[in-house]
Amino acid sequence: MKRIFFTPGPSQLLPRVPGYLNEAIGQGIPSLSHRSEEFRSIYKDTASGIRKVLGAPDGMHVFFMGSATEAMERIIQNCVEKESFHFVNGAFSARFFKIAQLLGKNPIKIESPMGNPFDFSSVDIPKSAELICITQNETSIGIAIKPENINRLKKDHPNALLAVDIVSCAPMVELDYSQVDMAFFSVQKCFGLPAGLGVLLANDRALQRSKELQTKGVSIGSYHNFQWMAEDEIKFQTPETPNVLAIYLLGRVCAQFLQKGIERVRADCDEKAALLYGFFDAHPLFHPFIEDRSSRSKTVIVIAAPQGSQPIIKKLKERGLVIGSGYSEYRERQFRIANFPAHSKDQMRALLDAISTLS
Amino acid sequence: MKRIFFTPGPSQLLPRVPGYLNEAIGQGIPSLSHRSEEFRSIYKDTASGIRKVLGAPDGMHVFFMGSATEAMERIIQNCVEKESFHFVNGAFSARFFKIAQLLGKNPIKIESPMGNPFDFSSVDIPKSAELICITQNETSIGIAIKPENINRLKKDHPNALLAVDIVSCAPMVELDYSQVDMAFFSVQKCFGLPAGLGVLLANDRALQRSKELQTKGVSIGSYHNFQWMAEDEIKFQTPETPNVLAIYLLGRVCAQFLQKGIERVRADCDEKAALLYGFFDAHPLFHPFIEDRSSRSKTVIVIAAPQGSQPIIKKLKERGLVIGSGYSEYRERQFRIANFPAHSKDQMRALLDAISTLS
Numbered sequence: 274m275k276r277i278f279f280t281p282g283p284s285q286l287l288p289r290v291p292g293y294l295n296e297a298i299g300q301g302i303p304s305l306s307h308r309s310e311e312f313r314s315i316y317k318d319t320a321s322g323i324r325k326v327l328g329a330p331d332g333m334h335v336f337f338m339g340s341a342t343e344a345m346e347r348i349i350q351n352c353v354e355k356e357s358f359h360f361v362n363g364a365f366s367a368r369f370f371k372i373a374q375l376l377g378k379n380p381i382k383i384e385s386p387m388g389n390p391f392d393f394s395s396v397d398i399p400k401s402a403e404l405i406c407i408t409q410n411e412t413s414i415g416i417a418i419k420p421e422n423i424n425r426l427k428k429d430h431p432n433a434l435l436a437v438d439i440v441s442c443a444p445m446v447e448l449d450y451s452q453v454d455m456a457f458f459s460v461q462k463c464f465g466l467p468a469g470l471g472v473l474l475a476n477d478r479a480l481q482r483s484k485e486l487q488t489k490g491v492s493i494g495s496y497h498n499f500q501w502m503a504e505d506e507i508k509f510q511t512p513e514t515p516n517v518l519a520i521y522l523l524g525r526v527c528a529q530f531l532q533k534g535i536e537r538v539r540a541d542c543d544e545k546a547a548l549l550y551g552f553f554d555a556h557p558l559f560h561p562f563i564e565d566r567s568s569r570s571k572t573v574i575v576i577a578a579p580q581g582s583q584p585i586i587k588k589l590k591e592r593g594l595v596i597g598s599g600y601s602e603y604r605e606r607q608f609r610i611a612n613f614p615a616h617s618k619d620q621m622r623a624l625l626d627a628i629s630t631l632s
Numbered sequence: 633m634k635r636i637f638f639t640p641g642p643s644q645l646l647p648r649v650p651g652y653l654n655e656a657i658g659q660g661i662p663s664l665s666h667r668s669e670e671f672r673s674i675y676k677d678t679a680s681g682i683r684k685v686l687g688a689p690d691g692m693h694v695f696f697m698g699s700a701t702e703a704m705e706r707i708i709q710n711c712v713e714k715e716s717f718h719f720v721n722g723a724f725s726a727r728f729f730k731i732a733q734l735l736g737k738n739p740i741k742i743e744s745p746m747g748n749p750f751d752f753s754s755v756d757i758p759k760s761a762e763l764i765c766i767t768q769n770e771t772s773i774g775i776a777i778k779p780e781n782i783n784r785l786k787k788d789h790p791n792a793l794l795a796v797d798i799v800s801c802a803p804m805v806e807l808d809y810s811q812v813d814m815a816f817f818s819v820q821k822c823f824g825l826p827a828g829l830g831v832l833l834a835n836d837r838a839l840q841r842s843k844e845l846q847t848k849g850v851s852i853g854s855y856h857n858f859q860w861m862a863e864d865e866i867k868f869q870t871p872e873t874p875n876v877l878a879i880y881l882l883g884r885v886c887a888q889f890l891q892k893g894i895e896r897v898r899a900d901c902d903e904k905a906a907l908l909y910g911f912f913d914a915h916p917l918f919h920p921f922i923e924d925r926s927s928r929s930k931t932v933i934v935i936a937a938p939q940g941s942q943p944i945i946k947k948l949k950e951r952g953l954v955i956g957s958g959y960s961e962y963r964e965r966q967f968r969i970a971n972f973p974a975h976s977k978d979q980m981r982a983l984l985d986a987i988s989t990l991s
Contacts, residue, residue, distance in 0.1 A: 276660050276663075278660060278663035278664075280663065280665050282873070283662060283663050283664055283665060283666065283873065283876060284663055285663055286657070286662055286663060291654075291657050294653060294657070295650075295654070298645070298650050298653070301635050301637060303642060303645055303820075303825075303826035303827070304635075304637035304639070304642050304643055304644055304645060304954075305637075305642055306639050306642060306956065307642065307827070338698060339697060339698025339699070339702065339872070339875075340698070340872040340873055340874070341872070341873075342855045342871065342872035342873075343698065343855075343856075343872065345854075345855075346853070346854045346855060346856075349854075368855075371854070372854040372855060375851075375853070375854040375855075375857070376851060376853075376854055377851045459873065461662075461873060466662075467662035467875075467876065467877040468662070468666070468873045468874065468875060468876050468877070469828050469829070469874065469875025469876070469877065469878060470828070492734075492735060492736045492851075494705070494734070494735075495704075495705045495708075495730070495731040495734040495735055496701045496702070496704075496705060496727075496731060496734075497702075497705075498734070512701065513698070513699040513700070513701035513702065514641070514642065514699055514700075514701075514818065514820060514827045515699070515827065515828065516698075516826075516827060516828025516875065517642060517826065517827050517828070518826040518827070518828065519828060595663075597665065
């Protein structure tokens with residue numbers, strides 16, 4: 274049976290990705306040396322495409338790594354001597370905090386009651402915080418932070434670095450990247466690709482900080498410290514043999530988004546999000562977990578199922594429609610639906626029709 | 633023009649890999665949640681396949697990561713408080729040493745004059761060394777260490793852990809893995825796959841050491857420390873979203889090797905290595921860089937070209953035959969030919985014929 278994956282990542286591949294993959298194989302991309310001219314050209318094109326789809330400044334460095342979780346580790350290692358500050362509102366922001374703890378830092382957090390937005394007017398970030406970490410879109414519970422609240426953090430705290438987790442919202446969310454020092458995402462969400470590549474954007478300020486820490490004798494890691502990565506990036510190379518194929522595919526997907534127009538890509542996402550939330554707001558059994566409408570994620574729709582989520586997940590699966598369970602402790606009481614560019618409006622309608630019929 | 637890649641990795645894909653890739657896409661493998669039952673079954677099968685093709689004990693843990701370089705970092709972080717000991721005979725063993733330095737350890741090394749084997753009878757490894765690091769097959773200059781010398785290290789130094797870099801020789805080299813605490817490889821060498829996955833095998837002794845260091849307050853890293861990875865491995869999962877597709881493909885390749893018989897896979901490699909070395913031993917212009925025949929790598933054949941290597945590399949490339957340059961400072965004076973299972977005997981003969989004609 275052919276399945277459609279509405280899971281919050283890994284998820285459905287963009288329809289053109291299998292074609293890109295076969296073109297890559299035909300051209301020998303997976304066999305290219307990562308020191309070759311051809312690979313350097315791929316790195317350059319993909320990095321440029323990423324900056325364009327996000328609207329990030331030309332000067333932002335683009336580093337490739339294994340996963341977004343790795344990006345969290347590298348950010349803490351390279352930018353924090355003692356203290357980071359974390360907005361924690363779900364499992365992934367909690368993970369960022371935990372990584373800082375495991376690396377022997379002294380992270381501080383503000384937590385919002387699960388599913389509720391932060392009150393930015395009352396957040397007290399200590400002056401001693403070297404880095405502020407925030408998750409724009411919490412893949413675990415589907416809560417999103419308004420871009421204006423992120424853009425303002427830098428103005429209010431000019432001495433701290435700002436790192437934004439855009440794992441499951443890039444490139445849908447429009448941030449002012451001149452106000453962001455680091456941002457990171459993975460490719461199995463909105464970019465509709467197989468998992469196995471994390472992307473970290475970092476500006477010169479972040480690199481400068483990494484250099485200062487290194488000079489002070491703080492361990493900033495080894496082959497993936499910002500200094501070593503930047504030395505290779507100048508040559509459009511990476512310290513290690515990277516996921517060449519995924520870097521190539523990501524470049525193709527960025528080009529596809531740019532050709533369509535990123536505004537159009539975002540508008541499609543908004544339209545499908547409105548369809549989904551409209552449906553569940555009116556549903557007798559299920560309702561959006563995030564009550565505050567302006568804090569609802571457009572890309573990961575989390576639905577509360579007070580009478581249990583597993584029966585509907587199972588019934589949909591039998592029809593080849595794969596949605597996600599609730600994350601961790603919400604497994605039995607929520608389900609999650611990804612709304613990525615790989616999901617067409619027709620597929621969304623078909624999913625909602627099936628939910629109507631089966632619930 | 634269709635190209636054949638004899639580069640030392642990334643290299644030619646195994647002929648069946650494009651088929652496996654398309655099967656994976658057809659089955660929705662790249663869309664599977666890394667928390668799903670289906671993924672867990674893939675992890676289990678691939679880990680089991682890896683242990684079988686290598687001949688590693690059942691109890692050895694199999695951890696997936698971004699690259700073999702990452703494996704070096706994780707080994708140092710998790711197994712060394714102060715001092716590691718490194719056999720350095722090329723660029724990759726030097727990298728292992730450098731990573732230990734960057735992580736703030738106090739690594740000690742023995743270096744062999746470039747291209748010469750170590751004299752194991754005179755190597756003096758201090759009792760204080762917590763970890764011995766050795767590179768069985770140096771991809772940079774094509775020198776290999778005899779398995780018996782590696783198997784004996786443990787007997788002579790029972791209190792140190794032993795980590796073996798088998799990046800470009802696994803599963804061709806036959807080691808006694810009961811005498812090895814950790815070994816690591818990447819998939820773009822002998823396994824004939826696209827790059828983007830590193831595999832680390834570690835035994836309980838290595839995990840115990842990691843636990844001891846953590847208890848002592850030594851930083852062992854975060855999401856990829858041995859403790860966190862082992863917690864997920866019990867469930868056949870990974871801390872982060874891994875390269876699911878590559879893990880699947882690696883399982884398929886292991887199954888293919890096992891079906892053919894690993895002895896036969898190794899015999900094919902030996903046969904082609906004999907063909908290559910025989911040819912270059914008799915060549916008027918080129919000769920194997922490693923003079924000691926028993927130290928010659930069977931998988932990465934490094935050839936000295938005293939009159940310059942770039943002209944022949946260029947001429948072969950024009951015919952669609954892509955070989956590697958010498959590594960780093962040897963770029964202009966050496967070339968490298970990979971001898972992996974993806975390279976058939978006929979392709980090797982065609983390459984040597986072309987070299988005869990063009991040189």
